[in-house]
Amino acid sequence: MRTLFNQLSPINLAATLCNRFSNSNHLCTSISASPNLPINQIAHIICCVLQECTSFSCLKKTHAKIFAYGLQYDSRILTKFAIMYVSFNRIDAASILFEDIPSPCSFLWNVMIRGFATDGRFLSSLELYSKMMEKGLKPDKFAFPFALKSCAGLSDLQRGKVIHQHLVCCGCSNDLFVDAALVDMYAKCGDIEAARLVFDKMALRDLVSWTSMISGYAHNGYNSETLGFFDLMRGSGVIPNRVSILSVLLACGNLGALRKGEWFHSYVIQTGFEFDILVATAIMDMYSKCGSLDLAHCLFDETAGKDLVCWSAMIASYGIHGHGRKAIDLFDQMVKAGVRPNHVTFTCVLSACSHSGLLEEGKRYFQLMTEEFVIAPKLSNYACMVDLLGRAGHLSEAVDLIENMPVEPDASIWGSLLGACRIHNNLDLAEKIADHLFHLDPVHAGYHVLLSNIYAAKSRWNEVEKVRKMMARRGANKIQGFSLVEYDNQVLKFGVGDISHPQWEKLYAKLEELAAPMKHLGYVPLTDFVLHDIEEESKEAALSYHSERLAIAFGLINTSPGTTLRITKNLRICGDCHNAIKLISKIVNRVILVRDMHRFHRFEHGVCSCGDYW
């Protein structure tokens, strides 16, 4: 060994060491065996060996050895070590070394920016990026995608735009990876138009860029665009993989497009994509959101190696379908199976309790979360609790909870409470809440509508008008209600009093036809403004029809008797329609599934699965 060290040049020596001694002990022993070796030579050897380093423990031991040799202040070695630490995902260790280097080279800055971003420490990554720019150093084309990834992770569109400008200045645009990262950043920050602009300008588009775009559409609510873009991708000769399928499944779920979703399920099987837990969860969730709880549950049972997300998704499914007890049972099973819940799981459970009116159970699980699992409740957990308490009429308890929250309540919390005020027609509380609420979110149309409906319930028409004007002044535009129904591999959309469908006359005639038997069953149209508690979708004219009724009429005309009708609605179903659909289900003897903004309503034999608790 000693002869080796003395005879070979450092590079050859390093190469020899790499070949012969792949593990750290040998390396360290060899170095220790030659105490007379000049320090710079050892440094050189170690640098070369590190390049071949494949084991973290080897790295750590070598690092310790370096300290023993008193080389810790050599920038070159430190840089090498920092880079190695990053490659082993030990960003903290790398960071400590980085701080010790007087003026780190550009490359190390880039490596650190990448390292932090990869580790999910987006703020640190961007902080470093800014510091690097301040020093007049330019990030390289490998660092930009990571800086953009950090912006995407933080949904920081403003910073993303700035970095976009920088990279153009640095001449790093028109690079496949940089552009793909740009597309992804814009898509994740919700600026889908900007994403599309970059995407369209790309000379070359790989599967990843397509997938980023598709996922951007899906996650920003452009559901039919998602499906369209997927077809476009296939048309352009790019073969999808399981990742791109996930976005498409999401879109199907959002649209309630069961047939399309089923098609993708079989597509996954036919093409032989790996049917891993992510794909299984996505398909399961799609089935559930399309109203097919049975299929979702089947898949859940068949899926081996269920993880937290998979369990949570199934719990959420029971929740939106109104099966609170089953959601709770599943939660208990999950815990028994040794899977530790997180705040999302509890959001699912609490929301399930809320939809099913399981007040005591909800309280118990909230307590379980904080006390037994020691999970700090997030805003979403508080929102569920406020909703649970409020719905059940325990308004003051809900207020207590909000006042004692350790975090600042946001608009959604007050919104929950306002929703409860509407159910219980509590005007005093509603007015107090509205102040907070409109301060936090002045342009939210839904909250204004809620308040206006509470006034209307008390026949306070002047105030109703005031709220209306307030909305106009603030530019809080009402969201148009619509209902979706899948037919013949298409998703059809019906708006309020829609006459755009070729069959529109038939649809209205069908509703007319139903009017008599409905009346016979005791239906009284609730023309009172109060119950048209959804956005503007009502009150247009006596002849206007809510979108879900048109969708139902369409389904009745175009499907064979007995077929379940599935409707997806963007807003909350109104009380009048809820009454009407119950009766329709009885008259036509059909199951009518309506998914509104919050949950499923399964109408059958004149009753709804929500038990009118919604």
Added chain:
DNA sequence: CTAGGGTTAG
């Protein structure tokens, strides 16, 4: 040296 992904309240 780089990348895209499944669950969540209102």
